[in-house]
Amino acid sequence: MNYYCKGCSYRGKTSGSGGECPACGSFNLTRGGKTEEQPPPAKWRLILLIGLWSYLIIMIIWKLLH
Numbered sequence: 001m002n003y004y005c006k007g008c009s010y011r012g013k014t015s016g017s018g019g020e021c022p023a024c025g026s027f028n029l030t031r032g033g034k035t036e037e038q039p040p041p042a043k044w045r046l047i048l049l050i051g052l053w054s055y056l057i058i059m060i061i062w063k064l065l066h
């Protein structure tokens, strides 16, 4: 069960002693479980990662050749 703060978008397994957000101290904490917002799809993250890595590799090869 995770906590989610609407105030600062804190996400964690712990809340404050009075049920407040440990990050910003507001009481806008909601308990996760049924997550309304879905995490961004891992697909485009993977594509981005591959893109960045291929850019890096191309740059290294370019540096070696010149």
Ligand SMILES: [Zn+2]
Residues within 6 Å of the ligand: 005, 006, 007, 008, 009, 010, 021, 022, 023, 024, 025, 026
């Ligand atoms: Zn917060």
